[in-house]
Amino acid sequence: MAQQTLSSPHLRGALTTARVMQLVLLATVPGIIALTWHFGIGTLLNLAWACSFAVALEAAMLRLRKRPIGFYLSDCSALVTAVLLAVALPPAAPWWLIAVGMLAAIVFAKHLYGGMGYNPFNPAMVGYVVLLISFPVQMTAWVPPRESGALLGAMEAIQRSLALAPQAQIDAVTMATPLDLLRQNSALLIEDLWQQNPQFGQWGGAGWEWVNLAFLAGGLFLLQRRIFTWHAPVAMLAALGLMAALFYDGGSSASGGSPLFHWLSGATMLGAFFIVTDPVTSAVSTRGKLIYGAAIGVLVYLIRHWGNYPDAVAFAVLLLNFAAPFIDYYTQPRVYGHGATRPAEREKS
Amino acid sequence: MKPLATFHGGIHPPENKAQSTVLPIAGASLPDELVLPLSQHIGAPARPCVEPGQQVLKGECIATAATAISAPLHAPTSGTISAIEERPVPHPSGGTGLCIVIRPDGEQRWAPRHACAAWQDLPRDQLLAQIRAAGIVGLGGAGFPTAVKAGTRPDRIIDTLIINAAECEPYITADDMLMRERAAAVVSGIEILRHLVQPATILIGIEDNKPEAIAALQAATGNSGIQVVTIPTLYPSGGEKQLIKILTAREVPSGGLPADIGVLCQNVGTAVAIHDAVVEGRPLISRITTVTGASCQQPRNYEVLIGTPVSHLLALAGWDAKRCDRLIIGGPMMGFSVPDAAVPVVKTTNCILAPTREELPPPPPAQACIRCGLCAEACPASLLPQQLYWFARSGEHDKLEAHHLFDCIECGACSYVCPSSIPLVQYYRASKAEIRHKQREREQAERARQRFEARQERMAREAAEREARRQARAAAAAAAQAAKARADAEARPEAPIQPAADPVQAAIERARALRAGQTGDSSAASSTAPSPRQQAEQKVSTLEARLTKARKRHEEAVAGGEKTAAALASVVEKLEQQLAAARAELETTEEQT
Ligand code: SF4
Ligand code: SF4
Numbered sequence: 001m002a003q004q005t006l007s008s009p010h011l012r013g014a015l016t017t018a019r020v021m022q023l024v025l026l027a028t029v030p031g032i033i034a035l036t037w038h039f040g041i042g043t044l045l046n047l048a049w050a051c052s053f054a055v056a057l058e059a060a061m062l063r064l065r066k067r068p069i070g071f072y073l074s075d076c077s078a079l080v081t082a083v084l085l086a087v088a089l090p091p092a093a094p095w096w097l098i099a100v101g102m103l104a105a106i107v108f109a110k111h112l113y114g115g116m117g118y119n120p121f122n123p124a125m126v127g128y129v130v131l132l133i134s135f136p137v138q139m140t141a142w143v144p145p146r147e148s149g150a151l152l153g154a155m156e157a158i159q160r161s162l163a164l165a166p167q168a169q170i171d172a173v174t175m176a177t178p179l180d181l182l183r184q185n186s187a188l189l190i191e192d193l194w195q196q197n198p199q200f201g202q203w204g205g206a207g208w209e210w211v212n213l214a215f216l217a218g219g220l221f222l223l224q225r226r227i228f229t230w231h232a233p234v235a236m237l238a239a240l241g242l243m244a245a246l247f248y249d250g251g252s253s254a255s256g257g258s259p260l261f262h263w264l265s266g267a268t269m270l271g272a273f274f275i276v277t278d279p280v281t282s283a284v285s286t287r288g289k290l291i292y293g294a295a296i297g298v299l300v301y302l303i304r305h306w307g308n309y310p311d312a313v314a315f316a317v318l319l320l321n322f323a324a325p326f327i328d329y330y331t332q333p334r335v336y337g338h339g340a341t342r343p344a345e346r347e348k349s
Numbered sequence: 350m351k352p353l354a355t356f357h358g359g360i361h362p363p364e365n366k367a368q369s370t371v372l373p374i375a376g377a378s379l380p381d382e383l384v385l386p387l388s389q390h391i392g393a394p395a396r397p398c399v400e401p402g403q404q405v406l407k408g409e410c411i412a413t414a415a416t417a418i419s420a421p422l423h424a425p426t427s428g429t430i431s432a433i434e435e436r437p438v439p440h441p442s443g444g445t446g447l448c449i450v451i452r453p454d455g456e457q458r459w460a461p462r463h464a465c466a467a468w469q470d471l472p473r474d475q476l477l478a479q480i481r482a483a484g485i486v487g488l489g490g491a492g493f494p495t496a497v498k499a500g501t502r503p504d505r506i507i508d509t510l511i512i513n514a515a516e517c518e519p520y521i522t523a524d525d526m527l528m529r530e531r532a533a534a535v536v537s538g539i540e541i542l543r544h545l546v547q548p549a550t551i552l553i554g555i556e557d558n559k560p561e562a563i564a565a566l567q568a569a570t571g572n573s574g575i576q577v578v579t580i581p582t583l584y585p586s587g588g589e590k591q592l593i594k595i596l597t598a599r600e601v602p603s604g605g606l607p608a609d610i611g612v613l614c615q616n617v618g619t620a621v622a623i624h625d626a627v628v629e630g631r632p633l634i635s636r637i638t639t640v641t642g643a644s645c646q647q648p649r650n651y652e653v654l655i656g657t658p659v660s661h662l663l664a665l666a667g668w669d670a671k672r673c674d675r676l677i678i679g680g681p682m683m684g685f686s687v688p689d690a691a692v693p694v695v696k697t698t699n700c701i702l703a704p705t706r707e708e709l710p711p712p713p714p715a716q717a718c719i720r721c722g723l724c725a726e727a728c729p730a731s732l733l734p735q736q737l738y739w740f741a742r743s744g745e746h747d748k749l750e751a752h753h754l755f756d757c758i759e760c761g762a763c764s765y766v767c768p769s770s771i772p773l774v775q776y777y778r779a780s781k782a783e784i785r786h787k788q789r790e791r792e793q794a795e796r797a798r799q800r801f802e803a804r805q806e807r808m809a810r811e812a813a814e815r816e817a818r819r820q821a822r823a824a825a826a827a828a829a830q831a832a833k834a835r836a837d838a839e840a841r842p843e844a845p846i847q848p849a850a851d852p853v854q855a856a857i858e859r860a861r862a863l864r865a866g867q868t869g870d871s872s873a874a875s876s877t878a879p880s881p882r883q884q885a886e887q888k889v890s891t892l893e894a895r896l897t898k899a900r901k902r903h904e905e906a907v908a909g910g911e912k913t914a915a916a917l918a919s920v921v922e923k924l925e926q927q928l929a930a931a932r933a934e935l936e937t938t939e940e941q942t
Contacts, residue, residue: 009682017716336594
C-alpha cells in the first residue's frame with residue numbers, strides 16, 4: 001500500500017507569516033486609538049485610503065508579475081505597510097498624497113525589488129521620505145491636538161482628506177509639532193516654550209506622549225508574543241536616550257530636549273517597535289540587531305537636533321537599511337565547533 | 350550533577366510521548382517472514398554467508414562484516430532462508446536493497462551462545478571482538494558499528510563517557526521505556542564500556558521529562574560513580590554535539606569527532622545491547638521500537654525482532670490505514686517517510702509514527718522569507734538558516750560552505766519555527782548533495798587529468814623508444830650491408846657469373862657501384878639516377894620525420910586544448926597511411942632488386 005512521502009521535519013510550529021502580520025496590525029490598534037483621540041478622525045481617513053490603495057496596488061503588481069494574487073495578499077504584508085505609512089502621515093492628509101506614498105512604497109520599494117522579503121528598504125519609510133521630499137508643505141501640515149482646543153472637526157477632516165479644503169483653511173488649522181517648535185525655538189528657555197504653546201503636554205507634547213505610550217504598549221505586546229526580540233528596539237531607545245542625555249543642559253534654549261521628551265515625541269515608539277523591528281530590512285544576528293538599533297537611535301537624535309526635517313526616524317531607518325547587509329557580514333555568529341573549543345583534559349585520573 | 354552549559358537555540362515542540370508509555374514494553378509476535386537488509390549500519394554492507402534453502406538457528410550468523418567498518422547480521426529466529434533478493438528497505442531515498450529473507454519455523458531454536466559473565470577478565474581486544482561479532486551498531490539512529498567507536502586508538506585519551514538517554518524527539522519513548530524496565534542492564538552495559546574505555550567520568554544525559562526512567566537509573570547506578578545528569582527538555586538536546594556541549598561545555602570541532610575532545614558518546618539502547626551480547630551471549634537480533642501516532646489504536650513500545658515488517662507491527666498496534674496520512678520511520682523532526690509498510694524494522698528503527706492528517710498536517714505552501722530570524726534563533730548549530738536558504742536558492746555553493754552548511758545537523762528546528770513554512774532542511778539536504786556531487790566530479794576530473802598526463806608521458810616515451818629502435822635498426826642494417834658488401838667483394842673472384850636477374854648478381858652490381866662511389870669513381874653510380882629502392886627509402890624516412898613532427902604537434906595541441914587538435918589528428922592518420930604505403934613499396938622494390 002503506497003503512503004505519501006514528505007521530507008522532514010513533519011512537525012511545524014503554529015506561527016505563520018500571515019499570523020505575524022496580523023499580530024503586528026493588531027498591535028497598532030492602541031496607537032491608532034490614541035492618534036484618533038488626540039488628533040481627530042483624520043488618522044482613520046488616512047488608514048482607509050492607505051489600505052485601499054495598498055490592496056489595489058499589491059493586487060495589480062502581483063497580476064503584472066503573474067503571481068497568485070489571493071495567496072500573496074493573504075500574507076497581509078501590504079496592509080502592514082499601509083498602516084505604518086498612514087499613521088506616520090499628518091492626519092487627514094489629502095488622498096492623492098497617500099496614493100503617491102503607497103505607490104512609492106508598494107510598487108517601487110517592494111515589488112520592483114522582487115516583492116515581499118526581497119526589499120532592502122522599508123517600504124513605508126520609502127513612501128514617507130518620497131512624500132516628505134516631494135510635498136514638504138502637505139507633509140508638515142500637522143493638525144492641532146485636542147488639548148489645544150482646536151481639534152479638527154469630522155467635516156473639515158473629510159474635506160481635507162478629499163483635497164477639497166482651501167489652502168487658507170488648511171493653514172489655519174495647522175500647528176507645528178513639538179519637535180518643530182523645539183528646533184525653531186532659539187531665544188527662550190524650554191520651559192517658556194512649554195508654557196507658551198498648548199501643543200506641549202507633560203513630557204513629549206500634548207497628545208504625542210499618549211500616542212507614543214500606546215505604540216509602546218503595542219510593541220510590548222509583540223515582544224511578549226515573541227514576534228521579534230528586544231535587541232533592536234531597546235538598543236534604539238537606549239541610544240536615543242543616551243544622546244539626548246548627553247546634549248541636554250537642563251532646559252536652555254539651545255538644548256535638544258530631555259531623553260523623556262525624545263522617547264515620547266514624534267514617531268519614536270512607532271519607529272522603535274514597528275519600523276526598526278521590520279525583519280526584512282534589518283540586521284539578522286543578535287549582535288547585528290544591537291548595532292542596527294543603536295545606530296538608528298543615534299541618527300534619529302542627530303537629525304532631529306541638527307537636521308532640517310520634522311522627524312528623523314524615516315531617514316535614520318533608511319540609512320541603516322542600506323547598512324544592514326554590511327552589519328550582517330561583520331556580525332556572523334560563531335558556529336558550533338568553530339574556534340573556542342575546549343580540548344580533553346589530557347591527564348587521566 | 351548539574352548540566353554545565355546550554356547550546357544555542359532549540360525548540361519546544363509538543364512532546365506527544367505520554368500516549369506510548371501507558372503500557373509496558375510488549376514482545377511482538379513472530380511475523381510470517383523476516384526481511385534483513387544487508388545494509389543496516391554505516392559502512393560496507395554485510396556479506397551473506399548462507400544460501401537460500403538453508404536452515405538457520407536463532408542467533409546464527411547469516412552475514413559477516415565485509416570490512417573493518419561493517420557489522421554482521423544474525424538470524425532473529427530459527428527457520429529457513431527463503432531468498433536473498435532486493436526488497437524495499439527503510440531508507441530516506443525510498444528504494445530497495447539486498448535482503449536476506451527468513452521464513453521462521455516457529456520453534457525459536459537457539460544456536461550455541463557464548464555468554465561471558467566474567468567479562469572483567471577478558472582482554473580488551475577479545476571484548477571488542479565479541480561486541481563486533483554480535484553485530485552491535487549505534488541504536489540511537491545513526492547505526493555506526495559500536496566496536497569501531499568504542500575501540501578508539503590508544504593515543505586518543507577518552508576522559509568522558511557520555512550515555513545519550515536524552516531522547517529529545519517528540520513521540521519516541523523507546524529509550525524511556527527501556528530505562529524504566531531494564532535499568533540494571535543499562536548499567537551493566539555501561540560498566541562494560543567503562544572497562545573498555547577507562548574514562549574518568551561517566552555521565553548519563555537524560556531529559557527531565559522522564560522522571561520514572563531517571564528514578565530507575567538513579568536506583569540502578571547507586572554509588573557506581575556513574576552520574577545521572579537531568580537536563581532541561583529542549584529539542585535537539587539528544588543530538589550528539591548538543592549533548593556533549595550540555596554535559597561537558599566542550600564543542601566537537603567542526604568536521605571532527607567527539608574523540609578529538611576526549612569524549613565517547615553511546616546511546617542507552619546500545620549499552621543494553623552490549624550487556625546482552627557480552628553477558629548473555631545474545632547477538633543483536635531485536636530492539637525496542639515505539640509504534641505510535643493517532644492512526645494506531647494502542648500506541649506502545651514493542652520488543653521487535655529485526656526484520657519484522659512494519660505492517661506486522663502496525664497491525665499489532667491496531668493501525669487504521671485509512672486514517673493514516675503517512676508512515677514515518679523515526680520521529681516527526683528527523684524521521685523520514687516511507688511509501689510502503691512492507692519495509693522491515695532494522696537495527697536503527699527506534700520509532701514508527703503513523704499520524705493522521707490532522708495530527709501532522711502537510712506543510713502549507715511556502716511563502717517568501719521575511720527574514721524574521723526565528724530560524725537563526727532556533728538553530729542549535731548557531732547557523733544563519735535564512736542566509737543558507739538564500740544561497741541555496743541561488744546555488745551559491747561557495748557562500749554556503751563559507752556559512753558552514755556542513756555544520757548543519759538537519760535537526761529541522763529552523764523549518765519548525767519558520768512562519769513562512771519554507772522547507773529549509775530540504776534545501777540544505779539538496780545543496781549538500783549537490784556540493785558533494787560536484788566535489789566527486791572535481792575529483793574525477795582531476796583523476797582523468799592525471800590519467801591523461803600519464804598517457805601523454807607514456808606515449809612520448811614510447812615514441813622516443815621507437816625512434817631509438819628505428820635508428821638502431823638503421824645502423825644495424827647499414828653495418829650488415831657494409832659487411833655483406835665486403836664479403837661479396839671478397840667472394841667475387843670465385844663467384845660464378847650469374848644472370849642479371851639474379852639477386853646475388855644485383856647485389857654484386859650494387860656493391861660494385863657503391864665501391865666505385867666510395868673510391869671516387871663516379872662513372873658507375875653518381876651519373877645514374879637514384880634507384881627505385883633509394884627513392885623508396887628516401888620517401889619512407891621523410892614520411893617518418895614528418896609523422897614524428899605531426900605527432901608532436903598533435904600532442905601539444907591536445908595538451909594545450911587547441912582547436913587544431915582534430916585537424917592534426919587527421920594529418921597524423923594520413924601520414925601513417927602514407928608511411929605504411931611507402932614501407933610496402935620499399936619492400937616490393939627490395940623483392941624486385
Ligand atoms: S524563519 Fe523562515 S521566514 Fe523567518 S528568517 Fe528564517 S527562513 Fe526566513
Ligand atoms: S536543520 Fe540545520 S540550519 Fe536548521 S536548525 Fe537544524 S542545524 Fe540549524
